[in-house]
Amino acid sequence: MRLLVVEDDATTGAYITRGLREEGHSVDLVTNGREALIQATSGTYDVLVVDRMLPEIDGMTLVKTLRGAGNHAPILFLTSLGSVEDRISGLNAGGDDYLVKPFAFGELSARVAALARRPHAAEQESVLRAGSLEMDLIARRVTREGQQIDLLPREFAILELLIRRKGRVQTRTMLLESIWDISFDPMTNVVETHISRLRAKVDKPFESELIKTVRGAGYRIDS
Amino acid sequence: MSVRRAFLLRSMPLRLAAALLLLFSVVSLLGLLTSYVYTQRSFEQTLRADLSQDMAGFRAAPSAAALAALVEAEARSTDPERVVLSYFAPNGQHFGNAVVGRDADGYRILSHLPGNPEVTGRYLALTTSLRGGQLTIARGLAQIDVLRDVFVNILVLSLLPTILLVLSGGFILARRGARHVAVISSVLDQLTSGNLQARVGDVTGWSDDLARIAAKVDQMARSQEDTVASLRQVSSDIAHDLKTPIQRVAVHLDDLSQSDDLKGPERAQLDKALTELDGIVSIFHSLLQLAQIESGSPRARFAPVDLTALCQTLCEVYEPSAAEREQTLTFATPDDPVPPIVGDRNLLGQVLANLIENALNHTPKGTRITIALSSGENHVDLSVIDTGPGVPEAERELVLRRLYRLDRSRTTPGNGLGLSLVAGIAQVHGATLHLEDVQGGFGVRLRFPRETAPIT
Numbered sequence: 001m002r003l004l005v006v007e008d009d010a011t012t013g014a015y016i017t018r019g020l021r022e023e024g025h026s027v028d029l030v031t032n033g034r035e036a037l038i039q040a041t042s043g044t045y046d047v048l049v050v051d052r053m054l055p056e057i058d059g060m061t062l063v064k065t066l067r068g069a070g071n072h073a074p075i076l077f078l079t080s081l082g083s084v085e086d087r088i089s090g091l092n093a094g095g096d097d098y099l100v101k102p103f104a105f106g107e108l109s110a111r112v113a114a115l116a117r118r119p120h121a122a123e124q125e126s127v128l129r130a131g132s133l134e135m136d137l138i139a140r141r142v143t144r145e146g147q148q149i150d151l152l153p154r155e156f157a158i159l160e161l162l163i164r165r166k167g168r169v170q171t172r173t174m175l176l177e178s179i180w181d182i183s184f185d186p187m188t189n190v191v192e193t194h195i196s197r198l199r200a201k202v203d204k205p206f207e208s209e210l211i212k213t214v215r216g217a218g219y220r221i222d223s
Numbered sequence: 224m225s226v227r228r229a230f231l232l233r234s235m236p237l238r239l240a241a242a243l244l245l246l247f248s249v250v251s252l253l254g255l256l257t258s259y260v261y262t263q264r265s266f267e268q269t270l271r272a273d274l275s276q277d278m279a280g281f282r283a284a285p286s287a288a289a290l291a292a293l294v295e296a297e298a299r300s301t302d303p304e305r306v307v308l309s310y311f312a313p314n315g316q317h318f319g320n321a322v323v324g325r326d327a328d329g330y331r332i333l334s335h336l337p338g339n340p341e342v343t344g345r346y347l348a349l350t351t352s353l354r355g356g357q358l359t360i361a362r363g364l365a366q367i368d369v370l371r372d373v374f375v376n377i378l379v380l381s382l383l384p385t386i387l388l389v390l391s392g393g394f395i396l397a398r399r400g401a402r403h404v405a406v407i408s409s410v411l412d413q414l415t416s417g418n419l420q421a422r423v424g425d426v427t428g429w430s431d432d433l434a435r436i437a438a439k440v441d442q443m444a445r446s447q448e449d450t451v452a453s454l455r456q457v458s459s460d461i462a463h464d465l466k467t468p469i470q471r472v473a474v475h476l477d478d479l480s481q482s483d484d485l486k487g488p489e490r491a492q493l494d495k496a497l498t499e500l501d502g503i504v505s506i507f508h509s510l511l512q513l514a515q516i517e518s519g520s521p522r523a524r525f526a527p528v529d530l531t532a533l534c535q536t537l538c539e540v541y542e543p544s545a546a547e548r549e550q551t552l553t554f555a556t557p558d559d560p561v562p563p564i565v566g567d568r569n570l571l572g573q574v575l576a577n578l579i580e581n582a583l584n585h586t587p588k589g590t591r592i593t594i595a596l597s598s599g600e601n602h603v604d605l606s607v608i609d610t611g612p613g614v615p616e617a618e619r620e621l622v623l624r625r626l627y628r629l630d631r632s633r634t635t636p637g638n639g640l641g642l643s644l645v646a647g648i649a650q651v652h653g654a655t656l657h658l659e660d661v662q663g664g665f666g667v668r669l670r671f672p673r674e675t676a677p678i679t
Contacts, residue, residue, distance in 0.1 A: 009467045015474040053463045080466035081459055082508050083515050084569045085524070101466045102473040102504060154539070180536055183569055186576045193543035 001025045001046040001116055006036040006062070007078065008054050012101075016049065019105045020112070033057025040066055045073050046116045049108070052079040052090065060093045067094035074115035078103070084183065106217030110169040128163045130221050131210055133202065135163060144206055154179060155198045162211065162221040171218035195219055236400055240393025247389075248382060259374045263367055267347065270362050274349045277306075277360050287312055287354040294318045294358070303334045303342050305363050313355035323348070323359050332361070344368070396430075403433045407440055417522030419448040451518055458514055465507065472500060509640040516647040521570060527563040528571055530605060531556070534594050537575040541583065549588040552579065554595075561598045565674045570648045577641040578607040578667050586611025591664075598673065606661075606668040613665030619658040645669075 003020055007013035008031045020027045028043070030036045033054040040048060040062075048066075052059035063075055074097075077090045082100040090098050097111050128135040133144045140156065142149045151159065157179050162170060172191045176182045180190070195211065203209050212220045284290035294310040298320035301308060309319035321334045321342060332342040345368070348361035406423060413421035422444055423437040476497055479485070485493065515521070538554035545552035575594070582592045592609045614622055623646050649656045649669050657668040 009470065011471040011474055012467070015477075053459070080462040081511065083512055084567070085515065085520065086459075088524070100508075102470040102500070104473075105477065176540075180540055182536070182540065182572060184573050184576065186537075186540055187580050188541050188544040189547065190540045190543050 001112075002044065003027045003112065004036070004040055004043070004045045004048045005029045006031075006033070006048065006050045006054060006059070008032060008051060015105070016108060019109065023109060031055075033059065033062045036062055037065060040071060040073070041069065047112050048073050048075045049112065050075055050077055050095075052077055052081075052086075060090070063094045076108075076111055076115055087183065104216060106169070106214070107171050107173065110171045110174060110217055113168045114165060114170075114174065128160065130163045130166060130223065131208065132206070133163075133210060135160060142202075144202065147205070149201050151198070151201060154194055155201070158194055158198055159202065162219060166221055166223050169214045169218045169220045174218065234397040234401055236396035237390075237393045240389050240396075244386060244389045247385060251382060252378065255374055255378050259371065262370060266367050266370065267364075270347050270364070274347065274360055274362055278349055278351060278358070281358055281360075282353065284354065287356055290354050290356070290358070291316070291318045303332065304344065304365065307332055307342070307346060307348070307359070307361040307363075309359040309361075310353075311357045319359075323361065400430065400433065403429050403437070407433070407437055410440060410444070414444055414447065415519075416525070417519045419444065419451055419520075419523075451520065454518060455515075455520075458511060462507075462511055469500065469504060469507070476500065506640060509644055513640070513644060513647050516570070516644075516651050519651060521567050521651055524567055525565050526568075528566045528568045529563050530571070530596055530603065531561055533568065533572055533575065534596055534605070537572060537579060538594055541576075541579045545583060545592065548583060550583060550586065550590045550592060552583075552592045552594070555593055557596045557598070559598070561596045561603055562673060564603050564652070564671045566652045566671075570651070574645050574648045574669065575605070575607070577645050581641055581667075582607055582609040582611065601673050603671045603673055604668055605671065606666045608661055608664050608666035610664040613660060614658055622658070623656070 003025050005013060005016050005020070005027055007016060007029070010031070013029050013031065017027045017029045028039060028045075030039050031054075034056040036050070036054070037057060050059045050063060054062065057065075059077065063077075066073075066075075075095045076097045076099060077095040078099055078101060079086055079090065080101050087098045096115055099108060099111060126136065126138045128137065133142065135142050137160065142151055142156070142159065158175065161175070161178055170178075173185060175191050176186070199209075199211055203211060210221055212222065214220055281290060281293060284293050291310060291312050294308050295318045298308045298318065301320055303321040307319070307321045307323065309317065309321060309323050311317055321332050324331050324333060330348075332346070334342045345364040346361040347364060348359055350357060350359040352358075403426075410421045410423050422441045424441070426434040426437045429437065476493060480490075480493055480497075534554050538552055542552050579592065579594070582590070586592070586609050590609050590611045592607065595604075595606045595608060597604045623642050645667075646656050652671060654669045654671040657666075657670065659666055659668060661668075
């Protein structure tokens with residue numbers, strides 16, 4: 001993927017850039033809003049990672065300007081402030097996702113990946129498949145190798161999310177946001193517990209492991 | 224509507240109008256009364272003079288027979304309603320148009336006219352002995368009675384339009400004033416509920432004093448908006464300035480953890496450093512959030528929140544943690560549906576999360592933690608109750624203070640800001656926070672006002 005990172009702090013900028021390059025992306029790094037505007041409008045990027053506080057042109061104005069100019073590349077905001085208010089104002093300005101500093105690289109990488117290939121509205125399939133597993137969304141039925149698996153509603157939702165975003169890591173916070181609609185970080189292992197219950201039903205009775213743990217990041221189902 | 228009417232009746236213009244009207248009525252009443260009394264007196268004097276003159280005319284008669292003839296002649300052309308003439312001759316014979324008699328009730332006048340034996344009304348009478356008989360002349364006071372009616376009419380005709388005019392004028396002014404006061408009070412409501420962009424705006428056509436108050440309200444709102452904006456700028460600057468180095472430390476620590484030649488004790492120290500960093504970030508976030516909540520700005524985002532669903536979610540989220548600690552966490556589903564309250568779902572979720580985490584972290588194994596919801600006529604109660612040791616009575620005030628921790632809690636996780644955050648979020652929702660001993664343990668209860676409609 002081609003990514004543009006707009007971050008004025010050299011250490012953080014280098015860290016993000018290095019990490020994303022190691023994952024095989026082509027990354028351009030700029031350190032102020034003006035340069036970012038020029039760079040973003042002259043090249044085509046799959047995802048933009050933008051710090052909200054930038055010299056010259058701040059992140060919010062940059063994103064508003066880009067959206068106004070018809071640039072629809074997905075944008076991940078990096079911010080120092082973590083309140084809902086800032087999240088909402090960032091999303092209203094045209095941002096697609098929001099990450100509060102300090103963040104772990106795994107979280108950033110997972111969110112960038114999620115943004116790059118967002119599910120399109122056309123993906124209205126009623127049956128989802130991953131390996132030998134089949135999910136009937138209408139009958140709410142899950143089978144693997146012809147064997148029926150009974151899932152609780154939350155387990156079903158987690159599995160559906162992981163399959164819909166096949167190949168991409170879902171972090172703990174992403175799951176908390178999508179499944180439980182919680183945008184703060186509760187001190188609880190609810191995600192781990194649900195994943196392990198899900199694994200006990202979906203993976204344990206079978207030979208191959210479907211749900212993979214990505215160390216320091218989250219969970220993933222490969223196709 | 225009745226409240227509005229009561230408000231109108233108590234409004235200044237209407238009260239002033241009523242007071243002025245009362246004053247005006249009293250003055251004009253006094254004036255009319257004085258002139259009535261004066262006119263009545265002069266009427267009576269005229270009547271007396273007339274009576275004396277009449278009497279003088281009859282005195283001129285030379286004999287009783289002549290007097291009787293004169294009375295009889297005069298009586299024929301005189302209406303007893305107006306003037307009564309009565310002469311008892313020395314021989315007891317009566318002449319005149321009516322007889323004046325007296326019984327237990329007082330004087331009576333009996334007319335000689337057919338079909339009208341008794342004449343009522345007030346009279347002024349003069350009686351004298353003349354030529355061996357007794358002559359009585361009485362003049363009716365009907366004129367004075369008419370005069371009274373005239374004065375009453377004058378009073379009604381002059382006062383009634385004034386009353387109507389003044390009252391309706393006052394009412395119109397009061398209504399206009401009430402409308403303007405309502406505009407100002409709605410702006411103040413919006414300002415207190417966090418909408419700092421609310422303004423009274425155009426005040427053309429308003430009364431001077433209300434227009435001046437409106438201008439001052441707008442001026443106050445502008446300065447409040449500026450203050451909050453600059454405060455927000457300052458906190459976001461501070462956040463940026465502090466978060467950047469924190470992020471750098473996180474980057475360096477992460478780089479370090481990636482290296483392969485870290486030995487056991489070094490790795491342990493690195494983990495400690497990461498934990499400490501998490502602590503710093505958590506305190507920092509909580510402080511920033513407290514500042515933002517205390518500015519009241521979350522109110523602008525308030526919407527109806529279903530507490531039952533929120534409690535269910537949070538109970539589910541923390542249930543595994545409770546199980547791991549060998550504690551139980553349950554949500555006692557309320558018997559009657561609890562109405563939604565007006566607030567911020569995310570903040571209310573954090574309140575619950577904080578209360579549940581507190582209960583989980585500060586109670587021993589085997590503790591039962593219950594989330595309870597109930598509603599009364601004017602309130603909705605949200606409680607988290609545990610069977611743990613509770614908080615000593617003397618320290619209940621203190622635990623709400625920032626960064627305060629009970630001695631026995633020093634070793635448990637937490638930054639001491641949890642309950643401050645709960646208190647702040649409660650306050651912004653207009654809720655009261657109670658720490659109390661309840662049946663079967665210790666409870667933290669939040670009492671929310673049951674709102675009829677969200678402020679728009």
